[in-house]
Amino acid sequence: MNPAVPQPTPTAAKGTIPLAQVVIRLAGDSGDGMQLTGDRFTAETAGLGNDLSTLPDFPAEIRAPAGTLPGVSAFQLHFADHDIMTPGDRPDVLVAMNPAALRANVDALRPGGDLLINTDEFTKRNLSKVGYVDSPLDDESLNAYSVHLVPLTSMTVTALADFNVSKKEAERAKNMFALGLLCWLYSRPTEGTMSFLRSKFGTKPEIMAANVAAFEAGWSFGETTEDFAVRYEVKPAPMGPGTYRNIAGNLALSYGLIAAGQQSGLPIFLGSYPITPASDILHELSKHKALGVTTFQAEDEIAGIGAALGASYGGALGITSTSGPGVALKSETIGLAVSLELPLLIIDVQRGGPSTGLPTKTEQSDLLQAMFGRNGEAPVPIVAPQSPGDCFAAAVEAARIAIQFRTPVFLLSDGYLANGSEPWRVPDIASLDTIDPDFATEANHERSDGEAEYWPYLRDPQTLARPWAIPGTPGLEHRIGGLEKADGSGEISYDPANHDQMVRLRQAKVDAIAATIPPLVVDDPDGDARLLVIGWGSTYGPIGAACRRIRDAGCSVAQVHLRHLNPFPTNLGEILGAYDRVLVPEMNLGQLNLVLRGRYLIDAVGFNQVRGMPFTSDELVIAINGILDDLAARKGDPT
Amino acid sequence: MTDIDTGSSPALTLVPHTDQKQTAKDFKSDQEVRWCPGCGDYAILAAVQGFLPELGLRRENITFVSGIGCSSRFPYYMNTYGLHSIHGRAPAIATGLAVSRPDLSVWVVTGDGDALSIGGNHLIHALRRNVNINILLFNNRIYGLTKGQYSPTSETGKITKSTPMGSLDYSFNPVSVALGAEATFVGRTIDSDRAHLTSVLRAAAAHEGTSLVEIYQNCNIFNDDAWEALKDRDSSDDMLIRLEHGQPIVFGSGQDKAVVRQDDGHVAVVDISEVSADRILIHDAHADDPGLAFALSRLSDPHSLADTPIGIFRDVQRTSYDRLVREQSQAAAKTGSADLASLLHGTDSWTVI
Ligand SMILES: Cc1ncc(C[n+]2csc(CCOP(=O)(O)OP(=O)(O)O)c2C)c(N)n1
Numbered sequence: 002m003n004p005a006v007p008q009p010t011p012t013a014a015k016g017t018i019p020l021a022q023v024v025i026r027l028a029g030d031s032g033d034g035m036q037l038t039g040d041r042f043t044a045e046t047a048g049l050g051n052d053l054s055t056l057p058d059f060p061a062e063i064r065a066p067a068g069t070l071p072g073v074s075a076f077q078l079h080f081a082d083h084d085i086m087t088p089g090d091r092p093d094v095l096v097a098m099n100p101a102a103l104r105a106n107v108d109a110l111r112p113g114g115d116l117l118i119n120t121d122e123f124t125k126r127n128l129s130k131v132g133y134v135d136s137p138l139d140d141e142s143l144n145a146y147s148v149h150l151v152p153l154t155s156m157t158v159t160a161l162a163d164f165n166v167s168k169k170e171a172e173r174a175k176n177m178f179a180l181g182l183l184c185w186l187y188s189r190p191t192e193g194t195m196s197f198l199r200s201k202f203g204t205k206p207e208i209m210a211a212n213v214a215a216f217e218a219g220w221s222f223g224e225t226t227e228d229f230a231v232r233y234e235v236k237p238a239p240m241g242p243g244t245y246r247n248i249a250g251n252l253a254l255s256y257g258l259i260a261a262g263q264q265s266g267l268p269i270f271l272g273s274y275p276i277t278p279a280s281d282i283l284h285e286l287s288k289h290k291a292l293g294v295t296t297f298q299a300e301d302e303i304a305g306i307g308a309a310l311g312a313s314y315g316g317a318l319g320i321t322s323t324s325g326p327g328v329a330l331k332s333e334t335i336g337l338a339v340s341l342e343l344p345l346l347i348i349d350v351q352r353g354g355p356s357t358g359l360p361t362k363t364e365q366s367d368l369l370q371a372m373f374g375r376n377g378e379a380p381v382p383i384v385a386p387q388s389p390g391d392c393f394a395a396a397v398e399a400a401r402i403a404i405q406f407r408t409p410v411f412l413l414s415d416g417y418l419a420n421g422s423e424p425w426r427v428p429d430i431a432s433l434d435t436i437d438p439d440f441a442t443e444a445n446h447e448r449s450d451g452e453a454e455y456w457p458y459l460r461d462p463q464t465l466a467r468p469w470a471i472p473g474t475p476g477l478e479h480r481i482g483g484l485e486k487a488d489g490s491g492e493i494s495y496d497p498a499n500h501d502q503m504v505r506l507r508q509a510k511v512d513a514i515a516a517t518i519p520p521l522v523v524d525d526p527d528g529d530a531r532l533l534v535i536g537w538g539s540t541y542g543p544i545g546a547a548c549r550r551i552r553d554a555g556c557s558v559a560q561v562h563l564r565h566l567n568p569f570p571t572n573l574g575e576i577l578g579a580y581d582r583v584l585v586p587e588m589n590l591g592q593l594n595l596v597l598r599g600r601y602l603i604d605a606v607g608f609n610q611v612r613g614m615p616f617t618s619d620e621l622v623i624a625i626n627g628i629l630d631d632l633a634a635r636k637g638d639p640t
Numbered sequence: 641m642t643d644i645d646t647g648s649s650p651a652l653t654l655v656p657h658t659d660q661k662q663t664a665k666d667f668k669s670d671q672e673v674r675w676c677p678g679c680g681d682y683a684i685l686a687a688v689q690g691f692l693p694e695l696g697l698r699r700e701n702i703t704f705v706s707g708i709g710c711s712s713r714f715p716y717y718m719n720t721y722g723l724h725s726i727h728g729r730a731p732a733i734a735t736g737l738a739v740s741r742p743d744l745s746v747w748v749v750t751g752d753g754d755a756l757s758i759g760g761n762h763l764i765h766a767l768r769r770n771v772n773i774n775i776l777l778f779n780n781r782i783y784g785l786t787k788g789q790y791s792p793t794s795e796t797g798k799i800t801k802s803t804p805m806g807s808l809d810y811s812f813n814p815v816s817v818a819l820g821a822e823a824t825f826v827g828r829t830i831d832s833d834r835a836h837l838t839s840v841l842r843a844a845a846a847h848e849g850t851s852l853v854e855i856y857q858n859c860n861i862f863n864d865d866a867w868e869a870l871k872d873r874d875s876s877d878d879m880l881i882r883l884e885h886g887q888p889i890v891f892g893s894g895q896d897k898a899v900v901r902q903d904d905g906h907v908a909v910v911d912i913s914e915v916s917a918d919r920i921l922i923h924d925a926h927a928d929d930p931g932l933a934f935a936l937s938r939l940s941d942p943h944s945l946a947d948t949p950i951g952i953f954r955d956v957q958r959t960s961y962d963r964l965v966r967e968q969s970q971a972a973a974k975t976g977s978a979d980l981a982s983l984l985h986g987t988d989s990w991t992v993i
């Protein structure tokens with residue numbers, strides 16, 4: 002037993018049932034504090050050593066009218082005593098803080114699942130707001146579930162009667178009552194939440210005391226009520242040795258950027274304009290000035306990337322963070338960066354589109370924008386993280402490519418990765434590779450008169466990267482811009498053959514990155530799979546979970562996941578060619594598939610959804626089984 | 641204006657200086673200059689090249705950033721670092737460069753279309769932020785590079801390729817725009833007046849923060865003589881108001897006109913014989929309130945160009961954005977943690993053995 006993992010206090014009164022895994026969904030009004038409650042429960046769960054995966058799902062409006070369906074905010078947490086890959090398809094437990102939360106979420110609840118309802122909010126008025134004619138508490142509609150009716154609000158208010166807080170403030174603490182109850186029910190430790198409340202409300206001692214008391218009252222309620230006969234326990238998941246923490250994608254990505262700064266020795270300069278779901282990267286990096294990070298909130302996306310590019314020109318690692326609409330605005334500057342051949346990171350935390358679309362929901366529909374969304378032949382490398390924790394390593398990798406190859410690089414995250422979280426093994430900084438910016442300091446060419454001079458576009462023969470001489474370097478003064486440049490000297494050139502050559506060189510340079518990325522490794526434990534499932538980005542978890550279930554059911558399926566989308570790893574074509582069928586699940590209408598079909602001339606099929614939510618493994622299992630059945634049926638066919 | 645010691649101004653203290661004597665020739669690049677013969681840009685280029693040695697800065701620590709337009713070709717002709725970027729975005733790019741490199745003297749070269757049309761947003765925000773950059777706005781009241789469409793500074797009714805029946809929109813006055821955008825330094829000068837141009841450049845370089853210098857520039861191909869009334873020997877003295885800090889605002893070939901504040905609050909040009917000397921406004925470029933500078937910027941008639949002030953409208957001290965950024969970083973470095981490992985571990989980590 003690991004001594005660092007806090008142990009829940011055993012209760013004598015009630016029995017404890019061990020569970021392998023649980024999916025809990027907390028749903029309430031935007032003002033009910035569901036995200037905070039979920040974060041706290043997650044933190045306790047992480048501390049216990051469970052594997053976990055979270056899925057916050059909140060509305061785009063800050064506060065939609067209270068009690069309405071658009072105002073429902075939910076947080077789903079999957080935790081287990083073994084390693085898991087997704088936040089779970091359907092909750093086993095649903096906490097519904099009001100009728101709207103019930104209505105919006107009850108269909109997802111697994112039949113037989115636990116349904117915890119805050120009855121205080123089930124007033125006639127609140128019911129009618131969401132179209133309930135009769136209260137679902139009074140009819141048969143919830144018979145499929147194990148319903149626990151708890152007057153959460155009034156019990157919280159009663160528990161806080163002796164505290165120096167208003168009724169409103171007491172009511173607001175109901176989420177802590179619910180958290181206390183859940184922590185009891187799932188044998189979670191409490192100390193973390195206590196110290197969290199102490200620091201959050203440090204300046205407001207009355208509110209702090211009330212929240213602590215509400216939490217404790219929820220816990221005691223669990224212990225004493227007849228409604229819950231047992232409590233559950235989910236044992237820690239076996240994990241490899243190391244130090245772990247729970248981390249959300251935007252945070253891991255921000256840390257990756259800071260690490261890239263340290264590993265390259267370059268100052269980090271982020272030029273950004275706020276946009277959901279990318280803003281947290283700006284918020285996070287703005288806290289780390291002591292680590293050599295400068296953040297600049299620009300007047301718009303164009304200025305954000307412009308300033309970042311200006312900083313890169315000056316020898317910093319310029320970064321800009323945004324979502325799809327912002328990328329659209331940045332396109333012209335990305336093209337300039339392609340032409341200037343300067344390091345630059347463009348972080349696109351994708352959300353539902355087109356236009357403003359679904360700001361708080363996830364999608365993978367910017368792949369082609371990243372790949373082709375510019376005028377001219379303007380190749381840009383693309384890296385995509387596959388899980389929240391992986392955002393760290395993906396950010397470091399994107400920076401490595403940008404610096405080594407003097408190129409803008411896209412880092413394609415998405416809304417699910419941004420806000421979802423999972424346990425992450427904290428890397429040992431000493432184990433990270435250094436990145437050498439290799440600034441030019443000397444002339445690199447001899448003029449016909451014997452005089453040494455600097456040619457900004459005289460490339461490294463291997464990587465095809467150009468030298469990077471920054472202002473302040475004596476003797477290397479030079480002028481560059483977005484006009485076509487002569488190969489080598491970098492002077493303005495309108496020569497047709499030179500342009501053809503430069504277009505091909507820029508492409509060849511991006512292609513050359515493939516030589517520096519590891520070959521893909523296919524996951525095919527049985528070794529006889531005829532179907533390959535290939536994905537990219539955040540679909541890694543759901544695809545992996547679905548493949549596991551297929552294999553558990555005795556069938557073979559192979560999985561491979563792309564981190565590099567431009568250029569592709571060199572062995573991708575060979576891998577694709579080795580399978581009878583290729584399935585490409587994507588949260589778009591088939592963008593990767595279009596590229597794979599065009600590039601490798603294979604008859605890959607897509608599985609596509611744009612519902613603003615990650616795939617469930619259920620639907621992927623059905624899609625995979627459909628193909629496996631077809632393959633099996635054809636096996637006997639004469640060929 | 642002549643007593644400015646640009647070398648030791650706070651704008652340039654962090655930029656390495658050189659002991660070596662420089663001449664205009666040192667700032668000429670090996671590129672063939674490709675503006676149309678007779679273009680006003682030549683005179684501006686020569687003035688800048690002639691002026692820079694005065695600053696005594698190391699050549700490699702000077703960077704010119706431009707947008708797109710005839711004027712924006714400028715950096716290619718300077719033997720310094722140079723970045724010819726995209727249309728309208730130079731102030732944004734220069735902002736990132738200046739914030740991250742306090743050891744550089746950063747100059748933006750832009751046109752009336754580049755700065756006030758496509759790049760208007762970046763211009764006003766650079767000005768209000770007061771980043772330590774110098775913006776030279778070449779105003780020829782036309783789109784030169786795209787061969788002669790009207791621009792945001794073209795006078796209403798202008799007949800161009802894109803406005804055969806005359807343009808319909810009101811024009812911008814760049815000085816008014818800049819003053820409205822919280823600019824801390826705003827000057828105006830003319831391509832053909834080398835001495836005046838140099839004096840304004842000198843003050844701009846010495847100014848910490850963003851300086852905007854509007855330069856009336858002649859495009860002899862698509863908008864020839866746009867500023868002729870201000871250049872013509874016979875008429876210019878009657879048209880031009882030469883602003884001098886601390887001096888009464890008096891002009892005219894016979895020093896017969898003056899600028900006064902009228903009883904109704906308006907600032908106007910009057911015949912000097914009509915007012916007592918104490919009514920004549922004394923130009924105060926250092927006034928904290930930009931009101932008077934703005935009123936001066938409104939005097940000129942966009943069509944006739946009568947009563948056009950040139951010189952330095954405003955030059956006030958306000959800590960530059962990039963200096964404030966550095967101060968925050970230094971403060972954070974003193975108090976904050978620079979330990980990446982402990983940041984990565986956070987406060988809620990656990991260890992599996
Ligand atoms: C995004 C974009 N839109 C349009 C153009 C075409 N364009 C180039 S320069 C220019 C206008 C330049 O006018 P101005 O800034 O006054 O410069 P001038 O040529 O007069 O010096 C235009 C419209 C462009 N290069 N890029």
Ligand code: SF4
Nearest residue numbers: 676679710784859860
């Ligand atoms: S078109 Fe006009 S502004 Fe452009 S180079 Fe020719 S004269 Fe100068």
Ligand SMILES: [Mg+2]
Nearest residue numbers: 751752782784
């Ligand atoms: Mg112009």
